[in-house]
Amino acid sequence: MKLLTHNLLTSHVRGVGPRGFPLRLQATEVRINPVEFNPEFVARMIPKVEWAALLEAADTLHLVEVPKGPTEGYERDEQFLRKMHHVLLEVDVLEGTLQCPESGRLFPISRGIPNMLLNDEETET
Amino acid sequence: MHSKSAYVEGKIFKELQKLINDDPGSWLNAISLWKSLLELDAKNEKLSQESSPPLKRKVEENEIIVAKKLKTEQMQELQENRECQLEKQTGEETLEQEDFITKREDFQEEEFQNDVEKAIVGHNQKDLTFRVSCRCSGAVGKTFTAQEVGRIIGIALMKQFGWKADLRNPNLEIFIHLNDIYSVVGIPVFRVPLANRAYIQTAGLRSTIAWAMASLAEIQAGALVLDPMCGLGTILLEAAKEWPDVYYVGADVSDSQLLGAHDNLKAAGLKDKIELLKASVIELPLPSESVDIIISDIPFGKKFKLEKDIKSILQEMERVLRVDGAIVLLLSEDHHRCLQDCEESGIPLNSKSSHIDEPGMKKCLNPEGENGISETASSSFQASNQEGLDRTSPFGSLVPVECYKVSLGKTDAFISKYRKSHSSGL
Numbered sequence: 093m094k095l096l097t098h099n100l101l102t103s104h105v106r107g108v109g110p111r112g113f114p115l116r117l118q119a120t121e122v123r124i125n126p127v128e129f130n131p132e133f134v135a136r137m138i139p140k141v142e143w144a145a146l147l148e149a150a151d152t153l154h155l156v157e158v159p160k161g162p163t164e165g166y167e168r169d170e171q172f173l174r175k176m177h178h179v180l181l182e183v184d185v186l187e188g189t190l191q192c193p194e195s196g197r198l199f200p201i202s203r204g205i206p207n208m209l210l211n212d213e214e215t216e217t
Numbered sequence: 218m219h220s221k222s223a224y225v226e227g228k229i230f231k232e233l234q235k236l237i238n239d240d241p242g243s244w245l246n247a248i249s250l251w252k253s254l255l256e257l258d259a260k261n262e263k264l265s266q267e268s269s270p271p272l273k274r275k276v277e278e279n280e281i282i283v284a285k286k287l288k289t290e291q292m293q294e295l296q297e298n299r300e301c302q303l304e305k306q307t308g309e310e311t312l313e314q315e316d317f318i319t320k321r322e323d324f325q326e327e328e329f330q331n332d333v334e335k336a337i338v339g340h341n342q343k344d345l346t347f348r349v350s351c352r353c354s355g356a357v358g359k360t361f362t363a364q365e366v367g368r369i370i371g372i373a374l375m376k377q378f379g380w381k382a383d384l385r386n387p388n389l390e391i392f393i394h395l396n397d398i399y400s401v402v403g404i405p406v407f408r409v410p411l412a413n414r415a416y417i418q419t420a421g422l423r424s425t426i427a428w429a430m431a432s433l434a435e436i437q438a439g440a441l442v443l444d445p446m447c448g449l450g451t452i453l454l455e456a457a458k459e460w461p462d463v464y465y466v467g468a469d470v471s472d473s474q475l476l477g478a479h480d481n482l483k484a485a486g487l488k489d490k491i492e493l494l495k496a497s498v499i500e501l502p503l504p505s506e507s508v509d510i511i512i513s514d515i516p517f518g519k520k521f522k523l524e525k526d527i528k529s530i531l532q533e534m535e536r537v538l539r540v541d542g543a544i545v546l547l548l549s550e551d552h553h554r555c556l557q558d559c560e561e562s563g564i565p566l567n568s569k570s571s572h573i574d575e576p577g578m579k580k581c582l583n584p585e586g587e588n589g590i591s592e593t594a595s596s597s598f599q600a601s602n603q604e605g606l607d608r609t610s611p612f613g614s615l616v617p618v619e620c621y622k623v624s625l626g627k628t629d630a631f632i633s634k635y636r637k638s639h640s641s642g643l
Contacts, residue, residue: 093492094492096464096492097466097492097494100441100466100503100504100507101494101502101503102503102504103502104500104501104502113504125488125489127489128489132438132439132462133438133439133462133463133464135439136438136439137439137464140441140507181489203479204493205475205479205493205494205495206494206495208494208495208496208502209470209495209496209497209500210497210500215500
């Protein structure tokens, strides 16, 4: 699971609503994968990033050199884009958990795939 | 009775012969085009690297097709796929269109065949071996069997060009497909089905359909594309190969499917482009309005309790989709019918829309080639039905844009596209 994905995932436990984000990350196995750098692609992702969630996750994983937010003219700032590329796309959580901040429910990550399925009692519908 | 059928037989016989004898030049043009495409293919094989899109896309140039011109590229692709695979699979992605009117004597080359007007008669054509494969139904099929038609054509070809017939391993294969709606004569360039993919370990949905769906979705660079029932990941694989600068997410409830998808991604070298989640389509762990495009193959089969399930699926898809985002779905005939009924029942009786939704409905059954028509129909549909739709139908803000019937071999299906017109407030 990449941090770009973590940045999107929310908990749907019943009653939690918008407080199901962001999920608290715990990782037992992380891998760094080199991924081809595409500056235009990264630049397009920047406006979609939830920064607080990203910084929290990056902190948990002890990542360094993580930008705190978009800089002025970030689209042309290669250094900035490279750092974001690394944080968002090259860090892969293989094993760990995601925790719903409101309900405490744990979602396991296994082989890089987070399991977000809820039981019948937990679902909203 | 007897003399009438003999008359009809004789007439058809003559027509078939005229196919070859009236205009041998265009046959020879086609052959030389076919030869040059094979050379091109062989050259590209040597040069090509791993990730360059294979020549499956170049199919446009390879056939003499006797049909009226089609407007959108997807339809062309689907039609060409059909021609190419006549021998191997039955009823490949055919499109039911009234546009398939044909004149058998009229060999018109497609608009995208560029410059093949040179009649290379002096080509080394005498050493060509060939085989004719034929399929007949409808009126022609009642008079002659496929083998008989094949033989008539074959003999005429031998007489005209001096080619030798070889049923086992010919150089040149000629397909003839005759029915009441169209007549097609074609020469396949590729010897394997178009849907074959080197990069797929375990195939799910036929790749050509997956590609067609992805191209309908209008994927832009930097988009977030979701397949909430991704299965083995076929749709995402096709999309990621063709539109790489995009963030793809696939979700499924089944461990075994996700494992298969994982293997497929790895084999295709696309592990970096496609993320997988274990999640349910009716409970997506994503914020509202966070996804740009949704493409999905809605599972067919009786285990899906039609109306309730498809409604909750669409509702959740609508929730996570951005305003103006697109959804492209592959629906079984039953699902499609069910959704059409929902559309109809969602229209309040007092609205003036009843005459407007006609073109919208018809669009699904007889898709027009013009995008202009579909847009007007759906926007007028939308304008007059907004309130009614929000309250009564499961569609909410999803507006049907276009839909195409396709053949999956044994069954038919519909590729349906929707757009989210406004925020649904969910």
